Amino acid sequence: MMLSLALLMASSMGSSFVPKMSGTGRRQPCPLNLSVLRGGSSSDAGSGTDSYSVPPLSSFSVSPPIPELPSEVPLLVETVGSGNLVSPTIPLPVAEDEPVIQQDASLGPNTSTPGFLRRKFPDFPWHLVPNWLTYFRCLVIPVFTSVFYRPESHIAASSLFAVASATDFLDGYLARKWDVTSAFGAFLDPVVRTKHPYVPLSYALHQRHCKNH
């Protein structure tokens, strides 16, 4: 097969690719004598009882030595007179296993069209905003607890609770709108919404303890 490739290239382009023959008397490459493979009568292979036997190499009428092709086949396109050469080896594409990392300021593919804020500040990491809202809601709980126990703090405590409730709704809404939802966000949202009684409970117990002593 390699020889047929060499013959093809030799016939279509110049004669420079066909290697010099050496050692044999043949001047030009001859086609394969297939009668040898058919096991015809002209074959002087070994035992005649075999229906198929590999004839010795010398019985092939093709005598030029098979050129040893390099491991990387160079793709040479040599035109007469111009000498333009295409760059040698074609790099094989490697399968990419790494997941695509989201660059900064890039939201999901189904994101909505940018509004006023996103047009004005395109470099802002908008895809982190839903996460920040959730973290804020988590961190505001001890702050809210300390505000609650101050005197005359009903408006402050209520507004802090209203802001936290707004972030509760907003982080899920923005994550869906900008197509940046994640499993971690879906997990964390109900956790910080309703399952953080430990901080105020311990604080309230501490308050009662201090009041009694």
Added chain:
Amino acid sequence: MVSTSLILLSGRYGARVAIPASVILAREIAVSALREWMAEKGLREVVQVGYQGKLKTALTMTSLTLLLLVPVDGVGFLGKLEGLSFVLLYCCTIITVTSAASYFRAAVPALVNPQGS
């Protein structure tokens, strides 16, 4: 946040807030346990948050915001909000229980049938 403020308010008002608060918190624990169990079984979509759950959340946050606005001594305009906020809190408790009932009703086939494999 909701459970935090419920605990603090029940410390301030006593049983009037503590009984609805314990119902709401127990419902939250039960529904999250149900969700975790259904997620393990691979039936997460069955108990996803429906419109009743969203209504419950909105109503809870509104009632608690109003209840937090009431000053401790109960005077002034904001002090008049006490009755309204308590009514909202009790409505919120009822909707909490009904939404939990709808989740559990939807999950009954998975709960009752033994998982044969």
